[in-house]
Amino acid sequence: MRLGFAIALAYVSAVPTEATFERHVASRVRNNPNVRYRQHTVENAILAKAIPLKQYEANLATRGMGIDRRLEQGQNANQGEGQQADDYYMGDDEMYSFSGYSMKFAKCQPVQYFSENAIHAGEHSPMITEDIVVLRICPQKSCSSSREYGCHYNYAEYALQLTDYLSIMLKYSAQKRDYICDFCNNCLGSNGSANRRSLNEGEGDGNGEQQNNQDQDQANNGQQGQGDGQDNNDKDDEQQQQDQNDQQKQNEEQGEENDDVDTDDATGDDEYANACSDWDTYCSNYSTQCAENDGTYLDYEGYLNYMDCSQADYNDYAYFVRPRCDGSKGSIKMAVYYDNYCVQYAGNEVSVKDLGLGFREGAFGEFYSGSCLDCSDSEYPPYDANSLMCNNLHGQSAKCSADLMHDLFESEEDDTSECSYIESLRFGTYDKYGQLNSAFGVGTDDAQVTTVQAAVLALSIALCVIFAVYSCYLHHTMTNLLIKSLSHRELLPPSRHQSRRPRRHHKNGKRIANADDWDHDNARV
Numbered sequence: 001m002r003l004g005f006a007i008a009l010a011y012v013s014a015v016p017t018e019a020t021f022e023r024h025v026a027s028r029v030r031n032n033p034n035v036r037y038r039q040h041t042v043e044n045a046i047l048a049k050a051i052p053l054k055q056y057e058a059n060l061a062t063r064g065m066g067i068d069r070r071l072e073q074g075q076n077a078n079q080g081e082g083q084q085a086d087d088y089y090m091g092d093d094e095m096y097s098f099s100g101y102s103m104k105f106a107k108c109q110p111v112q113y114f115s116e117n118a119i120h121a122g123e124h125s126p127m128i129t130e131d132i133v134v135l136r137i138c139p140q141k142s143c144s145s146s147r148e149y150g151c152h153y154n155y156a157e158y159a160l161q162l163t164d165y166l167s168i169m170l171k172y173s174a175q176k177r178d179y180i181c182d183f184c185n186n187c188l189g190s191n192g193s194a195n196r197r198s199l200n201e202g203e204g205d206g207n208g209e210q211q212n213n214q215d216q217d218q219a220n221n222g223q224q225g226q227g228d229g230q231d232n233n234d235k236d237d238e239q240q241q242q243d244q245n246d247q248q249k250q251n252e253e254q255g256e257e258n259d260d261v262d263t264d265d266a267t268g269d270d271e272y273a274n275a276c277s278d279w280d281t282y283c284s285n286y287s288t289q290c291a292e293n294d295g296t297y298l299d300y301e302g303y304l305n306y307m308d309c310s311q312a313d314y315n316d317y318a319y320f321v322r323p324r325c326d327g328s329k330g331s332i333k334m335a336v337y338y339d340n341y342c343v344q345y346a347g348n349e350v351s352v353k354d355l356g357l358g359f360r361e362g363a364f365g366e367f368y369s370g371s372c373l374d375c376s377d378s379e380y381p382p383y384d385a386n387s388l389m390c391n392n393l394h395g396q397s398a399k400c401s402a403d404l405m406h407d408l409f410e411s412e413e414d415d416t417s418e419c420s421y422i423e424s425l426r427f428g429t430y431d432k433y434g435q436l437n438s439a440f441g442v443g444t445d446d447a448q449v450t451t452v453q454a455a456v457l458a459l460s461i462a463l464c465v466i467f468a469v470y471s472c473y474l475h476h477t478m479t480n481l482l483i484k485s486l487s488h489r490e491l492l493p494p495s496r497h498q499s500r501r502p503r504r505h506h507k508n509g510k511r512i513a514n515a516d517d518w519d520h521d522n523a524r525v
Contacts, residue, residue, distance in 0.1 A: 096394065106426075107133075110327050110434030140374060143372035157419075159422045166307060172385060185290070186276075278380060306321055306334065308322065310322065400419035
C-alpha cells in the first residue's frame with residue numbers, strides 16, 4: 001500500500017506544476033505536422049477558388065447583375081414603418097417580362113372622398129383629397145412622349161396613389177444612379193482591366209505571403225517536434241521528407257490552377273474592356289450624376305421620409321408637408337399644409353424653401369415629364385432597374401388591360417370596377433380641386449379652355465373684324481359712286497336729259513302752249 005502511494009507521489013512530482021490539458025494535450029494535437037498540413041491543404045484549395053469581393057462585383061456589373069449598394073449597407077427606405085426588408089426588390093420568379101413595352105405617365109388627378117377620421121379629429125371639412133396618378137403601358141414602337149397617353153390602342157392602364165408612385169420612382173432613380181455610377185467607377189476611362197489586374201496581383205502577393213507563413217510554421221513545428229522527443233528523431237525525419245514531397249506536389253497543382261485563373265482573368269479582362277468601350281455613352285454626366293451629396297439638398301432616399309403627411313416646424317408653428325398634384329398645371333411638387341391630414345393647402349403663404357428641409361425645386365420633374373420609359377432588361381446600365389420599376393408599378397396599381405391585344409399578364413383578370421374608375425379619371429369626372437364635375441364630365445365654370453379652342457375663337461374674331469372692315473369699305477365706295485353719278489346726271493336715260501321748257505297755264509286751268517312750241521307750218525287759220 002505504501003509502495004503504491006510512493007509511486008503515485010513520485011509520478012505526480014514528475015509532472016510540471018504548469019501542466020494543463022490545453023498545453024500538453026490539445027496544443028500537441030494542433031501542432032502536429034500532419035494535422036497542420038491537412039488544414040493548410042484545405043485552406044489553399046478554398047483560397048484558390050476564391051475571388052476578391054470587388055472583382056466579383058465587377059464581374060456581375062459586366063453581366064448586368066450588379067449588387068445595389070443600399071442592399072449591401074442594409075439600408076431600408078421603410079424603416080419608419082417598421083419593416084425589416086424593402087419589398088421593392090423582387091425575385092425573378094415574381095417578375096413579369098415587360099420586354100418590348102414602355103411605361104408612360106399620363107396625368108395626376110386630385111380626388112376628394114369622405115373621411116370619418118377627419119370628423120373625429122375635429123377638422124373643418126370631412127373631405128380628404130387623395131392624388132391619383134394614371135399611367136399607361138404601350139408597345140415600345142408605338143409609344144410617343146408627345147401624346148398625353150402615349151398610344152391609342154394595344155395598351156394597359158394603371159392608377160395608383162401619388163405617394164406610392166413617387167416611392168417607386170425614387171427607388172428606381174436611386175438604383176439606376178447606383179448602377180451607372182458603379183459602372184463608370186469600375187471603367188473610368190477604360191481602366192477597368194488595369195484595376196482587375198491590380199486586384200489579381202494583390203491576391204497573388206497575399207497567397208505568396210501565406211505560403212511563406214505556412215513554410216515557416218512547418219519549420220517551427222519540426223523544431224518543436226525535435227525538442228519534445230529525442231527518441232522520435234528518425235520518425236520525424238521521415239515525416240518531414242514526406243511533407244516536403246507532398247508540398248512539392250501541392251505547389252505543382254497550385255501552379256496549374258494559377259494558370260487556369262490567369263486564363264480566366266484574361267477572358268474576363270476582354271469582356272470588361274468590351275463593356276467599358278461604351279463609357280462615353282453611359283457616363284457623359286458622370287461628374288454631375290455621381291458627385292457626392294454635399295447635404296444642401298436631399299437625395300432620392302431622403303424624400304422617402306416625406307411621402308406621408310409629415311410635420312415640419314417653422315417660426316414656432318407646426319406645418320405639414322407632402323407631395324401634391326397640381327390639377328391645373330399637371331405638375332407634382334412638395335407642398336405645405338396647415339393640418340395633419342394635408343387638406344388645408346397653404347398655397348403661396350408658406351414656401352417649402354422656408355422650412356429648410358432641403359427640397360430641390362423641380363425634384364419630381366422627371367417623374368411627370370411624360371417620357372416613355374423602357375421596361376426591358378439591358379446588358380448595360382441600368383441593367384434590370386427599368387424592369388423592376390415597371391413590375392412594382394404593376395403590382396401596386398389598380399389595373400385595366402381590356403385594350404391589350406396580347407395576354408401580357410397571365411392568370412390575371414380585369415376588374416370591371418377598376419377599369420370604370422380609371423376611365424372616369426381620364427374623362428374628367430373630377431375637376432382640378434378633386435370635386436365631382438356637374439353632369440359627370442360636362443365642364444363647369446372653372447373648366448379650362450384648351451389651346452385649340454382658344455385658337456379657333458381667336459381666328460373667328462379675326463375673320464369677323466376683317467369682314468366688318470371690308471363691309472365698311474364697300475359701303476363707302478358705293479356711296480361715293482352714287483354721289484358722283486348724281487352730280488353728273490349719268491344715271492338718267494338720254495331722253496330725260498332734254499331741257500324741260502316752261503309751260504304756261506290758263507287761269508282756267510288749261511295749258512297754253514308756249515310760243516316756242518307752236519308748229520307754225522302746220523297751223524291752220
